[in-house]
Amino acid sequence: MCYSCLASQEGSSWASFPHGMDKGGRGRLSEEREAYALKPQFSGESPSLKGDEKWATLAQGSGFLDFGSIFSSAYDWLNDNISGVPIGVFSAAAAGLPNVPIFGTKYYAPTHIDWNVLALFSGSQWASSTITYGFPDSRWDYEWINPSAEGYKPLSSETEQAYHSIFRGAGNGINITSLNSFTNASFVYAGRGEANIKLSAFNPNSTINRSHGFYPGVPVYGGDVWIENGDKAPVVGSYQHYLLLHEMGHGLGLKHPHDRGGNLPKMSSTYDRTEYTVMSYNVHAYPQTFMMYDIAALQEMYGANFRTNSGNTVYTWDPHTGQTYLNGIGQGRPGANRIFLTIWDGGGNDTYDFSNYGSHMTIDLSPGAYSLFSEAQRATGAKGNVYNALQFRGDSRSLIENAIGGAGNDRITGNSANNRLVGHNGNDTLSGGSGVDDLTGGNGDDVLSGGNDQDWLYGEGGNDRLNGDAGNDYLYGHDGNDTIYGGAGDDIADGGEGHDYVYGNEGDDKLYGRIGNDVLDGGAGNDYLDGDVGDDVLQGREGNDTLYGVWGNDTLSGGHGNDILDGGEGNDRLHGEDGDDKLYGRAGNDVLDGGLGNDYLDGDVGDDVLFGNNGDDILYGVWGNDTLYGGNGIDNLIGGQGDDLLIGGAEQDWLYGEGENDRLFGDEGNDYLFGGMGNDTLIGGSGVDYLYGGAGNDYLDMNEGPGAGADWLFGEDGDDILIGDGIGSKLTGGWGRDTYHIRPWAKTTITDFAAGPDLYEQIILYKSVFTNFTSLYAWAYQAGNDVVIAKGDFSLTLSNLRKEVLAENDFLFI
Known part of the structure; x- marks a missing residue:
């Protein structure tokens, strides 16, 4: 192998040195220019150059160079392992170099991105937005000094097709996580001749006997990719297909996450795994696509593509083959019925649909998260089946908005977009996160959490638990005995059928019990509570609340504030508690207690009992044989129709029997009693x-x-x-x-x-x-x-x- 070191001040000449050359070795300059002695910037034995007009001489032993402000580059072999097989991979130390073109490349070491993304930068990339690739048909398509060319073999047609798919997708809607799909670079097939990136197989018995790829900007070899056994047929998800991705990463400018080149960092050991990057040597399984940190690094180099799959895309998977489908179009069967890939989506309102599966799934739509929906199809050592790409500089267009669960007990987590999450069958847990989310539990005993912003939660069948969290939410329990928490914000919560507990919490909430014996608790705020059918318990608590029992034998408590309580049909108990309240018993034999404050109590139809309690109250029995107690305060008691009992209590009271045969007791105070008819x-x-x-x-x-x-x-x-x-x-x-x-x-x-x-x-x-x-x-x-x-x-x-x-x-x- 050779070192190739830039040796001229203008940055247009180079010299080659055989790998392991001793001190005093000479390399021919590509042009007759003055060569400069270059001094390394860090300690340890490292090479330097001396030159005349035609030759550069290696003045010291072999090493790893960082020439810093003098525009130069140097490369070295790294002896690493993938699955126990030594692989020679060309690597560069270019951190800190100027961001200027050379040999069709530029040096790039951004500092504003995720450290783990930066850890994949070699420091060089292709300068043009159009990158050509080709499949040479002869070793003579390579430079004569290229030692890898000695073992040249043509790629198999299957490998060539695999590379076409990696670069540009397979066409006809088959375009899952190809380079064209997630970067703004245009990858153009140049045929068999000259190209930026040349890809070939090689004979492992030649001088170079390991798969390898060269970074952009490496003189002579830049972008060359050599694949051992490249004349075989690679299967997606196999070691051979993984090598295509890995070495192609080098050809585009990615380094290993465990290498430290100059000022470029190593990746955190947490993410130095093939779950996060195909460039890792911690191989527990073989990715079927570039993974999230590969995508992020290449997008930083070449821009992010938001055009691909920018419509409303539905992603599904086959439980029997592992094949991915985009809007019903198969993307090719992976090997061994495994699913291990990362999804990049350019925009639209997109959906992961896992309704084909009956297992207990964990689905997470967050950027950089993973979803595990099939243990049987999980790659060895992987946490999940499908991984989400990271957002490009916070752009939300790449987010997957929706997810549909299967027949098992699923856990589905949304992201910052407006998500639609469907649990389907099973006892599911759905979390919307931020955004205006739509969560549907489906059948089973589900737990739904809306998160921030305005959310819509539907429990459907089963005994569900709904939590709106922050925002003005709509929560609907539907069938079953549900527990509903509105959370912060002005919420609308509907228990549906079943015996439900509905709690508004903070904000001005509207709570509906519907069918069943429900408990409605308004919490803080000015709330509206409607028990509907059944024997319900309604508690207004803080704020000026309105409570309607409607049908059934209901218990209504206003709590603090000036409340309105309406019992509706049935034998109801109404407690105004604190504040100036209005209580209406309606039909049935009701008990009304105004509590503290100046209250208005209306028994309406039925034999009612009304307690004014403290405060200056108005009690009106209306129809039926009613009993009215004024309590403390200056009260007005009106019996209405029926044989009524009116007791004034303390202070000056006004008692009106009105129709039928009434009994009026002024009790304490200077009272006025009017018998009326009867x-x-x-x-x-x-x-x-x-x-x-x-x-x-x-x-x-x-x-x-x-x-x-x-x-x-x-x-x-x-x-x-x-x-x-x-x-x-x-x-x-x-x-x-x-x-x-x-x-x-x-x-x-x-x-x-x-x-x-x-x-x-x-x-x-x-x-x-x-x-x-x-x-x-x-x-x-x-x-x-x-x-x-x-x-x-x-x-x-x-x-x-x-x-x-x-x-x-x-x-x-x-």
């Missing part, structure tokens, strides 16, 4: 109360006790009973034949007593004060227009009445 019972309780019987035969009772306040009782229409026991209280019977029951301690005025034997109104007194009409009459006296009957602590005033009209049948003594 035969009502009105009990004032403590405080100065005003009782209005309304129509019907009503019972009105101050229920004060000795020393209590001055209540006003108005019987209004009907034959009413009015109980007077307060100090300064007034009783007005109104229309009808009324009865007045006066307790022994009362100081009461009856404003409209109709006295006389034929009017049938009556006053009932206790014998502890008067035993008969005679004793009463003796204590009665006329005071202006009124009659006053007073004895001890007892006092009864009959307004606008003459004493002489009093009759014995006006009084009853008990």
Whole structure:
């Protein structure tokens, strides 16, 4: 083998030295120019040149050169191994050299990319965007000083076809991860003559007995690729096909990841494997295409091609042969039914479709990730079957957007694009990542996570778990007993059929239980909860929430905030809790509890129980035999139709019985009680109360006790009973034949007593004060227009009445 060292200042002359030449060896210059002595830039024994007009002399022993700022290059054999077979590979030390053309090449050592990508750079590449390749038909197509040419043999037609496929694809839609498909270089077949890259087989018994490839820019040999057994038929996925990729990588400017050339780094040992680069010697299996770091490095050199497969491409694989299909077009069968390749896609809305498979799959659409969907087709030692290319400088067009699982329990992970992930059958786990994603679990008990941005999650069959994560998401459980978490953002979550748990979490969410006994939890934010059919539990929690039970016996809790609760059909329990809430029981026998705040409670149809609790509340029974408790605060209680019970509670309350036979209790405070229609019972309780019987035969009772306040009782229409026991209280019977029951301690005025034997109104007194009409009459006296009957602590005033009209049948003594 030879060193070829540039020796002229202008960068256009070189000299050749046999491999292992000792000090003092001479190499003929290609042109008669002055040669320069060149000093290496690092320690250790290394060669230098001295020259005259025709010859350059090797002044020291053999070594590895980095000539730095003086534009030169030097090369050396590296003795490496692939699968235990020594392979001589030509390598260059060109790091730090200027980025200028020479012999149709340029030196390139970028520093802004991934360290592991940089680790594949030899430092030189082809300068032109059009690169020719050819298959020489004679050793004389090579330079006379090329020692590899001594063992020349023509490539087999199968190897030539394999190289055509590697460079340009096989045509007719067969173009998976060819050089033309992922780089912007144009690879043109030059036939049998001169070309940038010349590819041949060779006789392993010749001077050179290892497959090898030369970097661009190597004088005389640059781009030459020699394949041992190249006259055989390589099968995709075999060692022989791998050698074609590996040596072709050298011909394009890739070095081994374990070599350190000048300032160029080694690759991390984590990625120095054939899973990530065909240039690696850590061979556990033979890649069927260039792999992700090869693609990335070659794209940095020659640009990235986003035109190939730039439409909506569907990738599928055959479980029986391992063949890859692009939109239904087979890309060729690999050997041994193995799948071990990297996909580069130029754009469009693309899909990995694994529905042919029934195994438990791990599918990851992230750049640089892998998918394992068939253990039987996994190459020995490989983590996955299919690997995703890295993004070229962050360009998202190369991402695969969609994935469809199979019949097994699959784990599918999306990427930053807008993904559509389908689990299909089995208990699947789907993660959308960033982007506006569409996730469908399919049959089975699935776990779906939307990730960032606005996502659409569909559980479908089975007991699924859906998590919207960040963003304004739509989540639909469908069949089964599902668990749904909206996450951050304003989400729409729908449980579908089954007994579901739906949690809105943060944001202003809309939650729907649908069919089944569901639990809906709004979490933070102003949420809308709809239980629909079934006995549901709805919890608004933080924010101003709206809750609808709809059908079934539901339990609704508003939580903090000013909430609206609507029980709908069924026997519901509504709890407003904190805030100024509105509660509607609707049809059914409901229990409504306003909780803290100034609440509005509407029982609607059914026999309802309403608790105002704390705050100034409005309680409306509407239809049915309702029970209303005002609790603390200034409350308004309205019974509506039906035989209702109204209890005011503390402070001043307003109670309206309205239709039917109602019972009204003012309890504490200065209350107003209105019986309305029907035969009502009105009990004032403590405080100065005003009782209005309304129509019907009503019972009105101050229920004060000795020393209590001055209540006003108005019987209004009907034959009413009015109980007077307060100090300064007034009783007005109104229309009808009324009865007045006066307790022994009362100081009461009856404003409209109709006295006389034929009017049938009556006053009932206790014998502890008067035993008969005679004793009463003796204590009665006329005071202006009124009659006053007073004895001890007892006092009864009959307004606008003459004493002489009093009759014995006006009084009853008990």
